Amino acid sequence: MEWKKVAEQMFPTGHEIKQYGDLLSGEGRCDKQTVAVIGTTNHTEVGVELALAMGAAVLAVIRDHPGRPIVFLVDTSGQRLRHRDEMLGLNGYMAHLAKCVEMARRRGHAIISLVYEQALSGGFLANGMMADVCAALPEAEIRVMGLAAMARVTRISEERLTELSVSSPVFAPGARNYLKMGGLDALWEGDLSICLKKALEHIDSTDHRSVNGLERGGRLLAEPVVKRVLASA
Amino acid sequence: MTMENLKYRFDGGKPTQGVTSVVGVLGSGNLEVMVEPAALGGACEIEVSTAANGFGTIWQAVMKDFFARHRAGDIKISVNDAGATPAIVSLRLDQAIETYKGKHK
Amino acid sequence: MTRSYYESIARARIAGLLDADSFHEWLSAADRVTSPHLAILEQPAAFDDGVIIGQGSIAGKQIFIAAQEGGFMGGAVGEVHGAKIVGVLERAVRDHPAAVLLLLETGGVRLQEANAGLIAVSEVMRAILSARAAGVPVIVAIGGQYGCFGGMGIASRCATTIIMSEEGRLGLSGPEVIETVRGVEEYDSRDRALVWRTVGGKHRYLLGECDVIVPDSMAAFQHAVTASINNGDDWSLEALEREHQLLSDRVKRFGECKDGRDIWRKMGWPDPDAIAMMDNDEFLAAAQGRRAKQTVKVP
Numbered sequence: 001m002e003w004k005k006v007a008e009q010m011f012p013t014g015h016e017i018k019q020y021g022d023l024l025s026g027e028g029r030c031d032k033q034t035v036a037v038i039g040t041t042n043h044t045e046v047g048v049e050l051a052l053a054m055g056a057a058v059l060a061v062i063r064d065h066p067g068r069p070i071v072f073l074v075d076t077s078g079q080r081l082r083h084r085d086e087m088l089g090l091n092g093y094m095a096h097l098a099k100c101v102e103m104a105r106r107r108g109h110a111i112i113s114l115v116y117e118q119a120l121s122g123g124f125l126a127n128g129m130m131a132d133v134c135a136a137l138p139e140a141e142i143r144v145m146g147l148a149a150m151a152r153v154t155r156i157s158e159e160r161l162t163e164l165s166v167s168s169p170v171f172a173p174g175a176r177n178y179l180k181m182g183g184l185d186a187l188w189e190g191d192l193s194i195c196l197k198k199a200l201e202h203i204d205s206t207d208h209r210s211v212n213g214l215e216r217g218g219r220l221l222a223e224p225v226v227k228r229v230l231a232s233a
Numbered sequence: 234m235t236m237e238n239l240k241y242r243f244d245g246g247k248p249t250q251g252v253t254s255v256v257g258v259l260g261s262g263n264l265e266v267m268v269e270p271a272a273l274g275g276a277c278e279i280e281v282s283t284a285a286n287g288f289g290t291i292w293q294a295v296m297k298d299f300f301a302r303h304r305a306g307d308i309k310i311s312v313n314d315a316g317a318t319p320a321i322v323s324l325r326l327d328q329a330i331e332t333y334k335g336k337h338k
Numbered sequence: 339m340t341r342s343y344y345e346s347i348a349r350a351r352i353a354g355l356l357d358a359d360s361f362h363e364w365l366s367a368a369d370r371v372t373s374p375h376l377a378i379l380e381q382p383a384a385f386d387d388g389v390i391i392g393q394g395s396i397a398g399k400q401i402f403i404a405a406q407e408g409g410f411m412g413g414a415v416g417e418v419h420g421a422k423i424v425g426v427l428e429r430a431v432r433d434h435p436a437a438v439l440l441l442l443e444t445g446g447v448r449l450q451e452a453n454a455g456l457i458a459v460s461e462v463m464r465a466i467l468s469a470r471a472a473g474v475p476v477i478v479a480i481g482g483q484y485g486c487f488g489g490m491g492i493a494s495r496c497a498t499t500i501i502m503s504e505e506g507r508l509g510l511s512g513p514e515v516i517e518t519v520r521g522v523e524e525y526d527s528r529d530r531a532l533v534w535r536t537v538g539g540k541h542r543y544l545l546g547e548c549d550v551i552v553p554d555s556m557a558a559f560q561h562a563v564t565a566s567i568n569n570g571d572d573w574s575l576e577a578l579e580r581e582h583q584l585l586s587d588r589v590k591r592f593g594e595c596k597d598g599r600d601i602w603r604k605m606g607w608p609d610p611d612a613i614a615m616m617d618n619d620e621f622l623a624a625a626q627g628r629r630a631k632q633t634v635k636v637p
Binding site for chain 3: 048049052055056059062079081082083084085086087088089090091092093094095096098099100102103106107121122124125126129130143144145150153154156164168169170171172177178181182183207209210213219220221222223225226227228229230232
Binding site: 235236253255258259260263265267269282283284311313314315 | 347349366367368377380381382383384385386407409410
């Protein structure tokens with residue numbers, strides 16, 4: 001879905017979100033509350049400039065609007081695959097953005113993310129996956145890598161991977177697989193403004209993904225393993 | 234690519250005391266070997282999980298040779314293999330049993 | 339004579355860095371907490387899923403540690419592997435050791451369990467930041483054959499301190515990935531000197547992407563870890579704003595550069611090609627005032 005449509009549905013009483021290149025930034029109103037909106041569009045690759053711009057936007061919210069919830073609108077085809085961005089330390093820029101989000105959370109900002117188009121690996125780790133509530137539209141595409149590329153790297157045939165992906169959510173792309181594994185909190189269907197309102201009413205700032213993965217049957221070992229480490233003599 | 238699981242048991246070894254040990258890494262052309270104490274009435278049990286299929290007779294020969302050299306009993310050996318040569322397998326088994334025995338105080 | 343960190347396997351690194359006989363492993367090999375996702379793909383699963391965790395002491399200070407084994411699936415993070423690291427970090431939040439030490443050697447997410455791996459890396463990132471927010475410094479060491487890439491390249495930069503050797507490599511997308519997608523003209527993954535100028539230890543040190551650079555020896559890493567524990571942590575908005583400034587300046591100063599050499603020249607190195615030839619001490623001495631970040635003191 002186009003970001004403007006998402007924004008209209010999410011903020012029916014109005015918003016001031018602007019597009020600057022592939023960056024989205026601004027604010028919207030949810031009931032009487034103002035929320036900050038930061039995001040990307042055009043399935044963009046996140047390079048150093050974009051990661052830095054999102055970090056700046058988060059720091060600005062922390063400074064100018066203490067406690068204001070932050071909504072990330074996620075649409076990225078992953079980290080920018082360029083020699084130049086690697087040379088400049090793209091991982092450090094991504095980590096900086098993640099740290100900005102964590103700092104916001106620890107200073108009382110609710111963090112919500114919505115994957116409205118695409119989310120791929122590196123571009124998703126630094127903002128969307130750092131949220132308290134990470135949601136996706138049902139048709140959104142979430143993945144680490146497509147099955148064809150995965151078949152090349154793992155030397156397992158694409159047919160076999162496709163066959164296995166029917167019964168296992170563990171490697172095949174798709175929002176529903178991430179939901180089952182606890183990587184997503186919810187799929188947002190219907191009225192997006194109500195989805196957002198509900199999410200803001202139920203913010204849990206602890207990382208509950210491994211518990212969700214266990215309860216939903218998609219990731220059975222993560223939570224028990226963490227518990228065993230905590231209980232080890 | 235198919236995986237194979239192989240099991241061996243050698244009776245009549247010397248009960249060998251030690252502390253559970255792991256040597257080696259499950260990486261290409263390499264293997265990891267774990268030796269654990271086990272009350273097996275002097276027997277040595279070996280379980281191999283290998284990524285290379287169809288080498289059962291070679292594994293059998295290497296394991297037999299290992300047992301003949303060490304006569305170590307009351308131990309359980311577990312092997313995860315990623316296509317190591319018989320020479321590397323023998324070397325790792327020797328390292329594993331020495332580490333197992335050496336750690337015992 | 340001291341042993342090479344680069345050449346050592348993860349268990350040897352733990353033994354080499356920690357005080358003698360101080361290491362106590364959690365979920366050891368005998369517990370067989372292995373990946374449930376590999377057998378179906380006809381691949382054997384390592385006893386420890388490629389990461390060794392536990393507690394021990396270094397120079398008498400109690401620390402928690404996780405060491406990735408690059409030899410098993412390139413140190414890639416799967417469900418169990420990631421959860422073991424998260425467990426160490428959550429335990430640190432509860433028990434407050436002097437530090438958590440992460441010996442990272444990884445290509446990132448394990449594709450055989452891609453979704454679980456990606457979520458696990460994200461959980462590691464949040465857990466690192468939780469440990470820091472709880473006052474426990476998280477120290478990362480990078481000096482193995484496989485470097486530190488993918489999501490774990492991001493996770494490593496969430497830590498308090500990164501210690502690298504010249505041989506260490508740190509980045510997000512590995513050179514092979516970029517070459518596959520964009521072509522050899524963009525990034526020739528077989529040009530080792532180019533790769534080193536892009537993601538190698540000295541370049542990362544000059545940029546300020548790592549805090550300490552050491553020669554490739556167990557003793558040097560050990561010394562640097564001890565010093566880093568003593569340096570403590572600064573998890574604050576002010577520190578984050580300083581980092582933001584540093585990263586903004588970097589794009590402004592070096593954003594047009596095509597090669598690591600161009601960056602080093604702009605930093606004031608008259609002969610960038612000489613950098614590769616310098617030993618660690620010469621390099622550190624020459625790097626004074628020619629680095630994009632204030633030097634962390636290692637006495």
